[in-house]
Amino acid sequence: MTARHLDGPVIGLDLGGTKIAAALVGAGGTVLARHTLPTPATRGAGVVLDTMAEAARAVWAPGTTAVGVAAAGVIDPVTGTVTSATDTIRGWAGTGLAAGLAGRTGLPVACDNDVRAAAATELDGPDDDGTLIYAAVGTGVGGAVAAAGRMLHGAAGIAGHLGHLPSPEADGLPCTCGATGHLEAIAAGPAITAHCARLGGRPADRLQTVAERAAQGDPYATEAITLGARATGRALGGLANALGPHRVVVAGGVPRIGALYWDALCTAFAAELMPPLRALRPRHPRGGADAAVLGAAALPHTLPLHQPETTGAPS
Template identity: 75%
Template structure:
């Protein structure tokens, strides 16, 4: 990480803030977790993040962190350090000066990016060579992703690159998306989207994906069809993107792909069916076991050496 000193990786989600003190070799030296005060506004969230930084430093003994990397929910612009767009999961999160606000509260320089892009960065070390390309899909309560070309995760204009859940999907035609549009992949492939599809077909009240998965295991044909449809939609989008980018690896993360073989097999088969002949040997792979649930905090820590560092002056940017 930065020099020979540890850095702090922060993973900010709608329900929790995870922090880790990460050594120069990638070893996690200390951890701390607090609930996200999502309903209290952005200032309260920044205060909680700063408090988490103090707590994890306290656990680290004599270690001094040189910077903070933040993997955050929402559309994050790493250059400006701003949250350019976000859902209402965190109240008032859109428009927040994330990097400047946290740097001012902690006295440490801050680099920030979208949480899924940060997690994807940890996968680049498994790709082929320094010029490796990567497609990364994360399917959970939403659908996120990342695209890496020539060994670098793309951020794009306004930090929008990699939001794969907002690609058009025929299977989602007419369905509302969290971004306000209709017909996007997230509306049919995310956990709530699969559960909503089951409810539409059965005429029941939507429940959690876990309930749909349990019914599928018992042979419920409607539950199996909803899971398969969501997986196929995601697989087709991924296959089309693979044809466009020609990635060396395609990685799938998130809780939804872990619900069982029914989902994974449908995802894999739909992906493979879309591939052009030069890519026929390309396979979907799960996230690295060595990273596991630490992907976001480790990826966040990595941001301190790959993205601009916003200094505690709230206006200065180094590197």
């Protein structure tokens, strides 16, 4: 889509399962104000929209032109709706995200998936014609794909959901989407933690505990981490053969647990590559903690704007 010029600052909202981050973003990506609220994930979509509007009002300033929303779930930017979602946020699937928030804030709203918005910060502006694969491995496994410098959205906004690629390592394991055998079921943080216990290790409450045990030589923790890493590396390597990317970025909390994970992922990735791609290696994201809100604030410049005085029809 053609970029549009907005004269004033934009509010960027990053909606996750645990928190809502808001930022007022000015020219050149300068963050002018910030605010964070916990996500009322168990109280229904209406309460979530109310809380998002509250976070937006906390950073609003005179001259604010629009709101960009980077949200969990499968987001269709054209209709402004959540077309599919897990139960991380209760009742989120089917929500009229753009229309609901436009009505609550009085500002035009553009929306997209949170990982896709963050991935856009890896592109080098309108002249970037490269192909990018971006994976986010954390509580779930998300992703995004850009071709010729443009994010792919696909039917109903579903493009890039890498966590739902079939994975031999996850054979028979239930996925959060309701299917079985998907990458997320073995590679996400909670999945690695659960697999450690299945292998015979002591139950753990979080991935960091598993990582600490692996650092101390625990064989169950080591195997669970490396299996999740190998599954992710293999899936990304196969996808690289299909798409021929110039860059592969792996973000999220899981890759930050240490070299054991990262080395296993990179080794598995490299083993899958066809000869023309042999020099390609995954890399960490270059954006910092603000990547999601900055990506959200960029959305109104390129995606359909849903106006508050309409029923959600984009402009």
